[in-house]
Amino acid sequence: MDKDTILVVDDSDIICSIIKGILESPTLHIDIAHSGEEGILMAKKLRPTLILLDIIMNGIDGYETCCILKSSTETKDIPVVFITGNNDSESVLKGFEVGAADYVSKPFIPEELKARVKVHMQNIKIQRELQLLMNELKEMAVTDYLTKLHNRRYFMDQLQEFVNQYDLKLFLILFDIDNFKKINDTYGHNAGDMVLVSVSSILKLLLREEDILCRWGGEEFMICLPDVTEDIAIDLANKLRKEVSKYIFNCDGFTFQCTITGGIIQYDRAISPEKNFTNVDQALYLGKSSGKNRCIINYPILKVNE
Incomplete structure (x- = not known):
């Protein structure tokens, strides 16, 4: 005692x-x-x-x-x-x-x-x-109840601190779980929740301590990578994507796999945070519409990385 x-x-x-x-x-x-x-x-x-x-x-x-x-x-x-x-x-x-x-x-x-x-x-x-x-x-106010990751509110506050206090390159990655509705419809919502938790764990395990990871909403996850090059950001995004694609999910007697698609941008301090979020969302949309299970960077020019 x-x-x-x-x-x-x-x-x-x-x-x-x-x-x-x-x-x-x-x-x-x-x-x-x-x-x-x-x-x-x-x-x-x-x-x-x-x-x-x-x-x-x-x-x-x-x-x-x-x-x-x-x-x-x-x-x-x-x-x-x-x-x-x-x-x-x-x-x-x-x-x-x-x-x-x-x-x-x-x-x-x-x-x-x-x-x-x-x-x-x-x-x-x-x-x-x-x-x-x-x-x-x-802690509850800034934590997602299911995945235990930080939520969008926390992410935006931390990102603003990075922007205000440090003159570092920042890259944003927005991931979305492919065909998530189909997972819920086919295997049930317990399986969907398990996928969200497992993907969260994979992302968290492979990121650095200084990186910011949050559940952005629904089946989307946002990452901020401070002080990295474009090539490192792309390589890391693809490493995360490939690790998720290799993972075998087991739930209620079902075994299945899933993939994620990512959009990547270099954060632009000359525009608002909201515009940066729109840009990374557009990069993600390009990845989803061009085949999924890939990462796309749209800054400074469009690049497809499969």
Whole structure:
């Protein structure tokens, strides 16, 4: 079981030992720092779940320590709870002003310390769960539910980043599964879904990490190849096409093969993204209308690659 960590920053060995004895458990580890300076270094290294921080210490006091922790990108999100004998309203208010999440008065009651720490640990757990949920929702928004590839929205955002940030040659490849309706009609929609997933896997397996691959829609897949030559783009498109054509699909007792057709263009920054998408779609259409199972590049001149 993974343990959460609390960092106690206090220059009293006795106080540190008492806190450690009260809080340490099979799910909670306690680390000790005896000065503000040491606490800052340990917080950056350990990234504890929570920091218990004394206010009055030799060297920099708790207020300054907290200010430094909250000004660092490495530690600013770690909640800080002051442990202090100064529980007057002015001291407490100053603690909140420098970024503390709570305070515990000394001499503290063990049950109160446990209760306050428990509340903060629960809040941290909830925040973690919410963050995971947010990350999942963000990923779902840019992921195709069937193939688990990124979707058109993600592709267009990433392509725009390439266009804006890098002065690289970009090639687009648009693939379409040939006779996909016939596959669905002949073998059923389970077979059609399996073909989409399998073709996705083949394309993803053979592409580089920096290439962008998405399910463009229906049975179409769009690829962006950054920093390649025209010959490399053509060779890769044909390699992908041939690998798909060799694959044997098995579904519900049926065995069959299928092919894909590709259109290729060099991305033209002088025209809109939509016009580039139209151009690659036209290249794909030429491939479909001239026999399928081939790749066609229409920039700068029409070339047929069977």
